[in-house]
Amino acid sequence: MTLYLLPNLLGDTAPQTSLLPSMGEAVRSLHGLIAESEKGGRKFLKQWMEPGGRRLVEMPLLLLNEHVHDVQPLLQPLLKKENWGLVSDCGLPCLADPGSTLVLKAREKGVIIRYFIGPSSIFLALLLSGLPAQVFTFHGYPPKLLPPLEKQKTHLFIETPYRSQKFFTQLVTTLHPSTLLSVAVDLTLPTEYVETQEVKKWGLESLPDLKNRPSIFLIYPS
Numbered sequence: 001m002t003l004y005l006l007p008n009l010l011g012d013t014a015p016q017t018s019l020l021p022s023m024g025e026a027v028r029s030l031h032g033l034i035a036e037s038e039k040g041g042r043k044f045l046k047q048w049m050e051p052g053g054r055r056l057v058e059m060p061l062l063l064l065n066e067h068v069h070d071v072q073p074l075l076q077p078l079l080k081k082e083n084w085g086l087v088s089d090c091g092l093p094c095l096a097d098p099g100s101t102l103v104l105k106a107r108e109k110g111v112i113i114r115y116f117i118g119p120s121s122i123f124l125a126l127l128l129s130g131l132p133a134q135v136f137t138f139h140g141y142p143p144k145l146l147p148p149l150e151k152q153k154t155h156l157f158i159e160t161p162y163r164s165q166k167f168f169t170q171l172v173t174t175l176h177p178s179t180l181l182s183v184a185v186d187l188t189l190p191t192e193y194v195e196t197q198e199v200k201k202w203g204l205e206s207l208p209d210l211k212n213r214p215s216i217f218l219i220y221p222s
Contacts, residue, residue, distance in 0.1 A: 001080070164210035
């Protein structure tokens with residue numbers, strides 16, 4: 001009974017560009033998959049199908065997202081000695097989704113936890129921004145009103161792609177002019193864009209177009 005923590009692509013690229021090929025063997029041996037969404041889970045499985053091999057898109061799939069408040073039913077197949085995978089719609093599981101709850105409960109039941117290394121937009125943005133990474137806080141999705149941010153610390157936010165432009169404009173118009181602001185967009189994709197500068201240097205008329213693009217925002221109050 002093993003729970004595999006499976007990384008996913010950050011965008012529509014070939015799996016070989018940022019995922020370990022050896023992960024395919026593990027995926028094809030699973031009894032089922034736990035995913036954020038039906039569509040995302042099936043898309044993930046499809047990329048590991050081999051010609052003439054097992055039809056992974058027909059694999060049993062259970063959902064774990066913000067609407068699931070009880071992970072006990074997800075543990076049952078694992079306690080029956082089955083091997084299941086946990087995947088997010090993109091990036092690494094457990095960082096910006098409720099997967100950590102499942103991992104904790106699985107450990108309490110003696111389930112073996114395995115993992116594969118893969119891309120994380122959160123950590124890639126932090127590495128590429130040039131902002132201090134020794135002390136940082138990932139806040140997840142931003143609230144309507146930005147809370148006071150501790151100085152001398154890097155703060156990370158993720159936003160729904162269709163709201164990215166609005167949030168970026170909010171940051172540029174409300175943060176202190178000397179605050180360092182970085183935006184990382186379309187990470188690992190050909191359209192990747194990362195820029196870091198003081199808020200006062202971000203001109204509203206020259207802001208990059210973030211509409212419907214996955215974005216990470218990093219703030220470093222001086």
